Amino acid sequence: MSAAGTSAPRSIRRELVGWLALGLFTAVVIGAVATYLRAREEANALFDYQLTQLAASVTGMPLATGTGPGSLPGNDALVVEIWNRNGVEIYLSQPQRRLPQTAERGFRTVTNDSGEWRVLTTLAGDQVVQVAQPMNVRRELAASMALRTILPLIAIVPFLAVLLWFGIARGLRPLDRLASAVGQRSPRTLEPLPESGLPREVQPLVHALNGLLARLATAQGAQRAFIADAAHELRTPLTAVHLQVQLAERATTEAERRAALGELRSGLDRANHLVGQLLTLAREEPGVIDRPLARVDLAALAREVVADAAAQAAARGIDLGITGAPAGGDASEAAAALVTGDAVSLRTLLSNLVDNALRYTPAGGRIDIGSAGDNGATLLSVRDSGSGIAAAEHARVFDRFYRAPDAAGVPGSGLGLAIVKSIADRHGATVALGPGIPGAAGPGLGVTVRFPAAAEPRSPG
Amino acid sequence: MRLLLAEDDRMIGAGVERGLQQDGFTVDWVQDGEAALLALQENVHDVLLLDLGLPRRAGLDVLATMRRRGDRRPVLILTARDAVVDRVAGLDAGADDYLVKPFELDELAARVRALARRGAGRADPVVTYGALELRSATREVRFHGEPVALSAREFALLEALLERPGAILSRAQLEEKIYGWNEEIESNAVEVHLHGLRRKLATDAIRNVRGVGWMMVKPA
Numbered sequence: 001m002s003a004a005g006t007s008a009p010r011s012i013r014r015e016l017v018g019w020l021a022l023g024l025f026t027a028v029v030i031g032a033v034a035t036y037l038r039a040r041e042e043a044n045a046l047f048d049y050q051l052t053q054l055a056a057s058v059t060g061m062p063l064a065t066g067t068g069p070g071s072l073p074g075n076d077a078l079v080v081e082i083w084n085r086n087g088v089e090i091y092l093s094q095p096q097r098r099l100p101q102t103a104e105r106g107f108r109t110v111t112n113d114s115g116e117w118r119v120l121t122t123l124a125g126d127q128v129v130q131v132a133q134p135m136n137v138r139r140e141l142a143a144s145m146a147l148r149t150i151l152p153l154i155a156i157v158p159f160l161a162v163l164l165w166f167g168i169a170r171g172l173r174p175l176d177r178l179a180s181a182v183g184q185r186s187p188r189t190l191e192p193l194p195e196s197g198l199p200r201e202v203q204p205l206v207h208a209l210n211g212l213l214a215r216l217a218t219a220q221g222a223q224r225a226f227i228a229d230a231a232h233e234l235r236t237p238l239t240a241v242h243l244q245v246q247l248a249e250r251a252t253t254e255a256e257r258r259a260a261l262g263e264l265r266s267g268l269d270r271a272n273h274l275v276g277q278l279l280t281l282a283r284e285e286p287g288v289i290d291r292p293l294a295r296v297d298l299a300a301l302a303r304e305v306v307a308d309a310a311a312q313a314a315a316r317g318i319d320l321g322i323t324g325a326p327a328g329g330d331a332s333e334a335a336a337a338l339v340t341g342d343a344v345s346l347r348t349l350l351s352n353l354v355d356n357a358l359r360y361t362p363a364g365g366r367i368d369i370g371s372a373g374d375n376g377a378t379l380l381s382v383r384d385s386g387s388g389i390a391a392a393e394h395a396r397v398f399d400r401f402y403r404a405p406d407a408a409g410v411p412g413s414g415l416g417l418a419i420v421k422s423i424a425d426r427h428g429a430t431v432a433l434g435p436g437i438p439g440a441a442g443p444g445l446g447v448t449v450r451f452p453a454a455a456e457p458r459s460p461g
Numbered sequence: 462m463r464l465l466l467a468e469d470d471r472m473i474g475a476g477v478e479r480g481l482q483q484d485g486f487t488v489d490w491v492q493d494g495e496a497a498l499l500a501l502q503e504n505v506h507d508v509l510l511l512d513l514g515l516p517r518r519a520g521l522d523v524l525a526t527m528r529r530r531g532d533r534r535p536v537l538i539l540t541a542r543d544a545v546v547d548r549v550a551g552l553d554a555g556a557d558d559y560l561v562k563p564f565e566l567d568e569l570a571a572r573v574r575a576l577a578r579r580g581a582g583r584a585d586p587v588v589t590y591g592a593l594e595l596r597s598a599t600r601e602v603r604f605h606g607e608p609v610a611l612s613a614r615e616f617a618l619l620e621a622l623l624e625r626p627g628a629i630l631s632r633a634q635l636e637e638k639i640y641g642w643n644e645e646i647e648s649n650a651v652e653v654h655l656h657g658l659r660r661k662l663a664t665d666a667i668r669n670v671r672g673v674g675w676m677m678v679k680p681a
Contacts, residue, residue, distance in 0.1 A: 242563035243476030
């Protein structure tokens with residue numbers, strides 16, 4: 001994987017290690033502070049007790065001022081001062097360090113020019129004994145205790161970071177394996193990736209990936225089948241043409257040659273029609289052409305398509321026309337039946353339906369085209385008096401290249417209804433097959449395309 | 462020689478029928494699988510030309526059904542499906558030959574003749590009977606080395622009789638060999654054509670077995 005642009009890609013590993021190290025460091029700092037506070041508390045209690053003991057022990061001792069620290073238990077940081085009831089100094093352990101004399105008894109913390117002091121004043125007989133100790137002694141002790149507790153933890157942090165670095169790499173190894181498994185795929189191998197033995201975090205990704213692969217395989221299979229079918233279907237009219245060319249070459253009489261050439265021409269027409277339908281189908285694939293959507297009046301479209309097909313219908317002796325409303329429609333709305341859609345595609349849809357009806361309706365038959373509103377929906381229908389389609393075939397006639405067995409005698413590409421379905425799908429419309437014109441000679445076929453009320457065509461792509 | 466052509470495409474069917482008729486075959490054409498199976502039961506055709514994409518009954522299904530019935534007549538598959546797997550599937554289903562569309566009519570006719578020959582248990586394309594030589598490929602007949610001009614029907618009759626010398630063929634059997642479904646059979650047609658044959662070949666090898674039919678006497 002390479003970084004896109006100039007910024008390096010985010011690394012899960014680096015990020016995890018960073019955050020974990022930060023967390024660890026914070027925990028160590030909090031631990032150090034807590035240990036320090038706790039140690040100071042304990043040191044206070046300990047030294048206060050020591051001061052009490054000292055005060056008790058010096059009471060009544062024969063001491064002379066300035067005798068020096070050596071004569072006293074404790075160290076030089078301790079200051080002992082004794083007065084008599086009249087405030088006359090009896091003893092000063094360190095005359096150069098005088099503490100303020102107070103009448104209050106008990107512990108106090110005072111500050112003078114040599115720092116903070118903890119002072120204990122007691123009354124013993126007619127003497128006032130005052131012992132004091134600098135506070136920084138206690139702080140130093142607490143700090144050193146805290147440091148001793150915390151130092152090993154701090155030493156562990158880098159070790160833990162290294163451990164995390166490799167642990168995370170190990171944990172992410174399935175991703176590397178997955179990446180190489182995906183990387184080795186060619187566009188042709190679409191088998192699912194193995195889902196077993198994957199960590200729970202990666203499984204949804206692989207599962208989704210497999211879903212995509214399956215859909216791709218289906219689409220690719222459909223595409224391949226379509227191309228194979230298309231090639232096969234193209235080969236049929238080409239075979240016919242090829243045969244007619246051979247017959248024309250063999251022909252010994254003018255009549256034979258003319259007959260063969262006539263067949264040749266209709267074979268070419270057929271191949272042309274098939275290629276045209278294939279191109280239409282390819283163009284109607286979603287996302288191929290991005291034409292602007294417009295308000296299309298189906299009634300006007302019907303009139304145009306009927307006008308185009310009128311000559312062909314007349315030549316075949318078929319009565320082609322527009323009726324007021326399709327079954328279930330409201331005749332008063334027949335005047336304009338507006339839908340939002342792609343005008344070119346909708347025209348293709350309708351002309352395919354009319355073309356189909358013309359193919360399967362015998363001479364003397366009838367074809368009705370109608371458009372109407374129905375509860376907000378818009379209906380477009382083409383009904384004929386032709387041979388109809390057996391109900392059992394209804395589901396399959398929309399398949400590409402599928403031709404009902406009864407249709408064998410009628411030339412056609414087998415793509416007309418597939419094109420209709422494709423365009424209807426794109427417009428969110430449904431196509432329903434039903435009975436043809438009631439009371440006509442044949443069973444007939446009625447195709448109704450229903451554009452729902454709020455039908456917004458799917459955006460291309 | 463009478464062939465059954467099963468092809469659903471009208472244009473191709475008509476073209477093949479026309480071309481094979483020009484080559485001297487009698488052709489019956491059906492457009493779906495069920496009709497093909499029905500026609501096969503008449504037992505009058507020598508070779509079946511089978512398209513695979515037939516409506517109602519798929520070609521391979523027709524083939525499997527006829528083989529299950531014990532029908533051993535040669536079958537030539539005509540199809541646009543040219544992948545090796547398709548050919549293998551066709552041949553494995555019991556077909557004798559496979560021709561991919563589009564094909565040359567001459568090649569089709571040659572393959573049909575080859576199939577018919579093998580179906581009759583022969584490998585030699587020239588049928589020899591005493592001083593008589595018959596070449597199906599060129600529809601040529603020689604008697605004592607001299608070419609003899611025969612009409613299409615006379616040739617078909619002679620071919621049918623020579624298929625198994627010594628076997629007696631009834632009038633109906635002979636009619637079936639030389640007339641397709643849609644052809645009108647003139648009364649006495651078989652006698653008329655046999656008479657023509659006897660005259661042109663100056664031979665008494667074609668014998669009438671009274672009340673039964675006709676046969677070629679087995680050469681001594």
